[in-house]
Amino acid sequence: MPSHAVPTDWLIDALALRLSRHASLPLGQQLYRLLYDWIQRGELVAGSRLPASRRLASGLALGRNTVLNATERLIAEGLVIARPGAGLFIAELPTFSAPSTPITPTPSRYSNRGLALLDRCGTLSPHHQAFAPGVPGLDLFPHDQWQRLLRRHYRQADQDWLTYQTQGGLPALKRALCDYLTLSRTVRCRPEQIVITQGAQQAFELIAHLLTDSGDSVWMEEPGYGGAQTSFMAANLNVVPVPVDAEGMNPALRPADAPSPALIYVTPSHQYPSGVTMPLPRRLALLEQASTQNAWLIEDDYDSEFRYDIPPAPSLQGLSTDGRVIYVGTFSKVLYPGLRLGYLVLPTAMADTFRLAHARLHREGHYPLQAAVAEFITKGDFSRHIARMRTHYRQRQACLRLALAPAVEAGLRLSSGHAGMHHAPCRRARKPATGSDTH
Numbered sequence: 001m002p003s004h005a006v007p008t009d010w011l012i013d014a015l016a017l018r019l020s021r022h023a024s025l026p027l028g029q030q031l032y033r034l035l036y037d038w039i040q041r042g043e044l045v046a047g048s049r050l051p052a053s054r055r056l057a058s059g060l061a062l063g064r065n066t067v068l069n070a071t072e073r074l075i076a077e078g079l080v081i082a083r084p085g086a087g088l089f090i091a092e093l094p095t096f097s098a099p100s101t102p103i104t105p106t107p108s109r110y111s112n113r114g115l116a117l118l119d120r121c122g123t124l125s126p127h128h129q130a131f132a133p134g135v136p137g138l139d140l141f142p143h144d145q146w147q148r149l150l151r152r153h154y155r156q157a158d159q160d161w162l163t164y165q166t167q168g169g170l171p172a173l174k175r176a177l178c179d180y181l182t183l184s185r186t187v188r189c190r191p192e193q194i195v196i197t198q199g200a201q202q203a204f205e206l207i208a209h210l211l212t213d214s215g216d217s218v219w220m221e222e223p224g225y226g227g228a229q230t231s232f233m234a235a236n237l238n239v240v241p242v243p244v245d246a247e248g249m250n251p252a253l254r255p256a257d258a259p260s261p262a263l264i265y266v267t268p269s270h271q272y273p274s275g276v277t278m279p280l281p282r283r284l285a286l287l288e289q290a291s292t293q294n295a296w297l298i299e300d301d302y303d304s305e306f307r308y309d310i311p312p313a314p315s316l317q318g319l320s321t322d323g324r325v326i327y328v329g330t331f332s333k334v335l336y337p338g339l340r341l342g343y344l345v346l347p348t349a350m351a352d353t354f355r356l357a358h359a360r361l362h363r364e365g366h367y368p369l370q371a372a373v374a375e376f377i378t379k380g381d382f383s384r385h386i387a388r389m390r391t392h393y394r395q396r397q398a399c400l401r402l403a404l405a406p407a408v409e410a411g412l413r414l415s416s417g418h419a420g421m422h423h424a425p426c427r428r429a430r431k432p433a434t435g436s437d438t439h
């Protein structure tokens with residue numbers, strides 16, 4: 001390692017010793033990294049002069065541009081100073097004494113809301129083994145085709161997409177989604193009613209921000225989806241657990257002292273996590289209940305594409321006659337969760353407000369990605385992918401049922417398995433008091 005005020009030749013020798021033509025990091029970046037580290041550690045002393053770029057280039061057998069790129073970056077970052085006519089000098093860095101022990105944030109630094117949120121973060125795991133609920137069969141995703149599509153859309157991205165967007169999502173994607181939702185999900189909408197979000201999670205957050213005040217109540221399925229519950233708790237809402245029976249959320253079983261809700265959150269196509277599908281009479285009763293309570297009904301239709309031997313149940317949004325259903329969808333199950341694309345279908349009168357609030361609060365983006373998804377839908381690849389995955393999930397379910405047959409004989413009851421990607425035992429093993437989480 002070079003010592004203080006290193007003579008030029010020593011520095012070149014020290015660099016030459018460490019630069020490796022076999023490393024994966026390009027030589028220019030290695031040069032930058034070495035100089036950066038030595039300057040940061042004070043091994044190259046403030047005020048000392050660096051060899052001229054020609055000298056460095058010839059001494060290290062590097063192109064001059066490679067050397068210039070590295071030194072220009074150090075200049076831009078303030079580690080090296082260029083004195084016109086004199087050369088490059090190591091800058092004086094502000095002294096910073098690192099604390100002897102790492103700082104661990106104390107609980108008192110967080111708000112109560114923050115602490116409640118942190119409490120729920122422990123259930124998240126990046127590891128997905130077999131049987132992780134809510135994670136699609138990514139091994140069957142048409143990865144190569146998708147990469148080609150993405151590459152093309154990023155290459156031909158519209159110049160206008162580089163700036164801030166306020167359209168509530170790429171119009172082409174909203175049109176494609178609108179056609180798809182109208183046909184397959186009996187959702188009644190026009191493209192202007194759609195706001196594209198970064199997944200359903202952001203949609204819940206937006207709903208909570210715009211339609212509730214701190215302390216308002218939200219009725220949630222019990223057991224229910226922890227992701228939505230986290231958003232509502234983070235917005236300081238009072239989460240009221242409403243039991244789920246064989247037909248989904250049953251408001252008649254709510255706690256006697258349940259306050260009137262601002263929101264009612266349900267997963268009627270495939271209740272999460274029990275897997276039951278809400279029949280039509282219960283849907284109509286729930287719509288009636290939302291009207292009586294003057295509440296917004298949030299229909300989370302996260303994986304309804306996967307139905308096996310039953311016709312699709314009409315969406316609450318399509319059944320509603322008084323425009324109080326907010327439909328939330330996601331591409332996390334039908335494509336992949338890392339895509340982070342979801343959407344809201346809003347009552348017409350609210351769509352503009354949501355669009356503007358979304359642009360203010362979250363900032364929109366990723367239009368080339370949205371263009372790729374739009375093309376995937378309009379060219380029929382989306383429907384083909386869903387059909388393929390449906391067959392696949394049906395087979396997986398059949399295998400699981402076969403394997404569980406002895407347990408079923410011994411008394412285990414399984415949900416019908418008519419829909420969705422996961423299938424839960426009907427008997428509740430333990431109470432998921434804080435909502436059951438996938439992500």
Ligand SMILES: Cc1ncc(COP(=O)(O)O)c(C=O)c1O
Binds near residue numbers: 134225331439
């Ligand atoms: C009930 C439910 N809703 C929504 C989602 C998807 O959320 P996101 O779009 O944020 O990935 C999931 C994911 O597991 C879920 O289980």
